[in-house]
Amino acid sequence: MPVTSVTVDPEALTLTLIADVAATPERLWRAFTEPAQLERFWGPPGWPASFTRFDFTVGGIASYHMTGPRGELAHARWEFLVIDAPHRFEVLDTFADENGDSVPDMPGMRATFAVEPTPTGARLVSVSHFVSVEALEQMLAMGMREGFTMAISQLDAVLRDLRDYALGAGTQVEVLDDTHVRITRLIEGPRELVWRAHHEPELLKTWLLGPDGWEMTIAEPGLAAGDTYRYAWAPVEGGEGQAFGFEGDTLVVDAPRRVVTTERMTGMPGPSTLNDLTLYEEDGVTLLTLLIEYPDAATRDMILATGMTEGMERSYQRLDALAAV
Structure with missing residues (x-):
């Protein structure tokens, strides 16, 4: 399992996930920046993601939905705020409606994804920043920590040749x-x-x-x-x-x-x-x-x-x- 730690800091209003993989940093970067790769793991088991839009430019939008095992749909979107290829990108991550527009009364977050080299491969450091304690607690109550961990734990099968x-x-x-x-x-x-x-x-x-x-x-x-x-x-x-x-x-x-x-x-x-x-x-x-x-x-x-x-x-x-x- 690639996930090595998931920590919540209520004072800093952050959730940090670290994962170590036996792949090059370039390969890990591709997994997070190509929609066909993301669809293989972005979503916990039973909730696979489908990306309908992916404009990987600063100011661009990525729209996707996850389909649950009984046909439930959960829509979301990323707005790309910073792109420093192939090292780091930052998004505004929000819930969305079926048209891909942000849902204002649902909690959002600013999320960073950083890729670093290690002696055995590469490391992902993802930090989610919340606007309030209430938003952080609401996302934790919805199972964000568990779902995020299970999703990233699927990376091994994605990064290696089948x-x-x-x-x-x-x-x-x-x-x-x-x-x-x-x-x-x-x-x-x-x-x-x-x-x-x-x-x-x-x-x-x-x-x-x-x-x-x-x-x-x-x-x-x-x-x-x-x-x-x-x-x-x-x-x-x-x-x-x-x-x-x-x-x-x-x-x-x-x-x-x-x-x-x-x-x-x-x-x-x-x-x-x-x-x-x-x-x-x-x-x-x-x-x-x-x-x-x-x-x-x-x-x-x-x-x-x-x-x-x-x-x-x-x-x-x-x-x-x-x-x-």
């Missing part, structure tokens, strides 16, 4: 907190094909099978927000095991980038999980990231203990083979 970062690593599982788990897997194929493989029934039945000896008997994906979906599996003839299935609702579709669904076992009572799948392509390979939100830690641990990761890896190996055809 093949170097994930190729050969298999299915990786990170427990983020009591209710969130992040699963990543590099697929040797383009994003468009990986998206189709998740949404076309004939393709789903070729790879989403879990351990050997099972077949997918029902593949009814939800293709648009508001749709329901249904999947079911059974052992092949003569195999051992009991048929089962999952069903849920499709909440967000941003093809071919992101889809968010609920998931529950067919015929079983109880709360659903929330599955947030994102796909990012670079140099012909696709990084698949699945953020799962569980109702509680006990449910999280119970599901992880079922061998879920091993079954997913076997399926992703089939998806690799499909992408290679």
Whole structure:
């Protein structure tokens, strides 16, 4: 995790975040000054950013929104006040409406982003300045410290070449907190094909099978927000095991980038999980990231203990083979 410290100074009215990365200062600068790079991490897990405007000049405006896992939209904007490339830039950071205009009754801040060389790479020092104690406390109560930390903690995957970062690593599982788990897997194929493989029934039945000896008997994906979906599996003839299935609702579709669904076992009572799948392509390979939100830690641990990761890896190996055809 690149974040090394987050400190709040109520007297100076500041929040300071420091992150150290194993990348050159120039590479870190690019991550913060190119919208395609920013969209990969600017926003905590489950709230990815989309930049609709990015005028990186003094007096220029960057407009963006973050889309929550249930389709919620949070708009914001930067006004660039100072640019000292490739060392430092400063923005006026405010909430915005759907037109990109600042919302005056919401707290804003002046934020600086400085990039410094270190013996092992580069350091980001970001200082947010608030106009009052009330504004600082309001932003902290809204979860700014936690959200900012989680967003910057995603930098490692952005700064490294995807093949170097994930190729050969298999299915990786990170427990983020009591209710969130992040699963990543590099697929040797383009994003468009990986998206189709998740949404076309004939393709789903070729790879989403879990351990050997099972077949997918029902593949009814939800293709648009508001749709329901249904999947079911059974052992092949003569195999051992009991048929089962999952069903849920499709909440967000941003093809071919992101889809968010609920998931529950067919015929079983109880709360659903929330599955947030994102796909990012670079140099012909696709990084698949699945953020799962569980109702509680006990449910999280119970599901992880079922061998879920091993079954997913076997399926992703089939998806690799499909992408290679």
